[in-house]
Amino acid sequence: MGMITNTDIALDDKAIIAAAERALADIADVRREVSKVIFGQEQVVESTLLAILSGGHALLVGVPGLAKTKLVTTLGTALGLDANRIQFTPDLMPSDILGTEVMDQDEHGRRSFRFVKGPVFAQLLMADEINRASPRTQSALLQSMQEYHITIAGQRYDLPAPFHVLATQNPLEQEG
Numbered sequence: 001m002g003m004i005t006n007t008d009i010a011l012d013d014k015a016i017i018a019a020a021e022r023a024l025a026d027i028a029d030v031r032r033e034v035s036k037v038i039f040g041q042e043q044v045v046e047s048t049l050l051a052i053l054s055g056g057h058a059l060l061v062g063v064p065g066l067a068k069t070k071l072v073t074t075l076g077t078a079l080g081l082d083a084n085r086i087q088f089t090p091d092l093m094p095s096d097i098l099g100t101e102v103m104d105q106d107e108h109g110r111r112s113f114r115f116v117k118g119p120v121f122a123q124l125l126m127a128d129e130i131n132r133a134s135p136r137t138q139s140a141l142l143q144s145m146q147e148y149h150i151t152i153a154g155q156r157y158d159l160p161a162p163f164h165v166l167a168t169q170n171p172l173e174q175e176g
Helices: 009-036 042-053 068-079 093-096 137-147
Strands: 057-059 083-087 099-105 113-116 124-128 151-152 154-158 164-169
Touching: 009 042, 009 124, 009 154, 042 057, 042 068, 042 164, 068 083, 068 124, 068 164, 083 093, 093 099, 093 137, 113 154, 137 151
Parallel strands: 057 164, 083 124, 124 164
Antiparallel strands: 099 113, 151 154
């Protein structure tokens, strides 16, 4: 077996290689931007970035002060993603995160329902202190993470693509 030369690589292969090199350069740019803001958390940054790049979600567990929230907002900015944040509390309801139908009335007095999207409709959602929410609210979020859509009043609403959830949890506060 001999060495592979440039003449052995098809034109399509060269395009794939060029695209991969551009992607690696983009990832390096994101790492550089994040490193300007987040210090001493290289493994967490790498793991979180890997979760996003692989199309998944991540749970960041740590005591207050480890820059979990800052990491998520910085990644959203560096990746150019539309981001939202939900502060989970024990009284948060599924409709608070998914959205709800509201009744509208037009100028002729006709009434109709209109869906108002909740904060889950973002490319990058930070679910802050997810452990504080009720099981019912956690379940609503987990279902949207799995299915990439929600259903309200029999109507399906697709979540934006890409859709990633980065949840945080404080191990000192195991409520909900």
